[in-house]
Amino acid sequence: MDWGRNYLLVDPEHFRIDYRINPYMDPTQQPDLARARAQWQSLIEAIDAAGGSVEVLDQSPDCPDMVYAMNLAQVWTRAGQRHALLSHMRYPQRRLETPAVAEWLTEHGYQLHWIGTPELADTTQLDTDGSPAPHFESGDAFWWRDELIIGHGPRSQAAAVDRVGAITGVPTVGIAITHPAMFHLDLSFCPLTETAALVCPGAFDPADADALLARVPDPITLGVDEALDFAANCIVVGDTVLGPRLDDRLIKELDSRGLRHVALDLSEFQLSGGSARCLSNPLDITFS
Template identity: 30%
Template sequence: MTNTETAAQMAPATRTPSPRTYLMCRPEHFTVSYKINPWMEPTKPTNTARALAQWQTLYDTYIGLGHTVELVDPVAGLPDMVYSANGGFVIDNIAYGASFTFPERQAEGPAYMDWFGAHGFDVRVPENVNEGEGDFLLVGDTILAGTGFRSESRSHSEVAALFGRDVVTLTLTNPNFYHLDTAIAVLDPLTGDDTANIAYLPSAFDAKSLAILRDRYPDAIIVGEQDASILGLNSISDGYNVVIASRATGFERQLRERGYNPIGVDLSELLLGGGGVKCCTLELRR
């Protein structure tokens, strides 16, 4: 029986939202002046005012859902700082800092760690290259950890030792999905025994990683290439409400079938830098 057949037979679950705290960064300096991922084209004009307006809609959506949003000040010369998910990984008030692969983003790591320290988090300076919650996703008590393009696999053992949790390594093979949060959406982070609480794009992973995902999450939502290609999987869920790319209409339908409430937001300007809803959102787990 395929995952699609399984999904069709499942009755929509009753789901409950829970309030979250997020860290975001206004895209005051957003532009695309270099190319470090396939989405970025420095010769293509960007509109900072449009990016700010779209970001504000995302911020207002979170506030309207009852979530708390904290802000880190943007730094001139760091146009990608708006993608706050890459700034660290936070569990139980411990903030594991980011160490970026490309020189263009490396100053973001200290900027985010300074913010964490000033706001009462126990900051841990990383020993290995990692790009924060872009490549670390908490699913129940398990941490799914991405590698292949950005975060080094050695950072996975560092995270396992730091947080004392099971860390599952997944290898990305498609450069369009260079962070784990572009290829997997965590739909119910608080439920560890639900085999349907993630969505993912199979073609983003190597065979070993795909086998792991199929074994662990046999009822996961399998998202199509079209929705994934606009970073539809780069989404945020509170257990019921799922904020997604507004153009990811197929994923929207799949979510409704499973009892979630998808909310579409247009972040097309920020997509020019290779980021979507999740990229702009770092969860602060105190």
């Protein structure tokens, strides 16, 4: 693919599980921070070894989930101008992450966009009529084959799909996520090449699963159990797929498409519902 070589990661200094907002999270099972840092560093080293690069954002002490950088903003470049659409998180526990990343993005020359108005103290965004703006979390959006594929249901709302298209100026396709443990699209869908993608049909409304598969010329389908083991939560750097250990079937599927797989132990982050894709936000997407 023509993107996926430059990523933003968030330092996991304050990573912890303070609450339960997805089926993986249990505040009685805290991550080992030393192991988490070693695993996070291994992801950076693997990206570098595959020919990519990483920029690092400090984690705010009051944002334990901020380490999942993919959820912070949808980032793109058009005509040399950098843009970022800030997420409007469904859960209030995560909304303080938005102003934290907004500061970094502004410092790095990004023009900021919002689903609604960003001015409220609790970072709840409103529409111009004072009603709540629809939720949008960037872990639900993938730029692929000249479209933004946007999952909605558990986190992002269907009303955000067209609005994201209007802000970015690109076609959007909404896909209804129905499985509660695949709360972001990046847990059930992963573009691999210009034609191939990992897809878990069991994560979606059946009609939308068919619609998504129809858009993928060369799908590799995942069972629900495989997706719940984070098989789709990978990143692709050139011809290298970085993510959790995969079974022999999936490794053979990747190999047949000229892709090699590098298995990473990111188990400390999986305790809170994320793996390689959740931890990394691509900065090199270009819209024409």
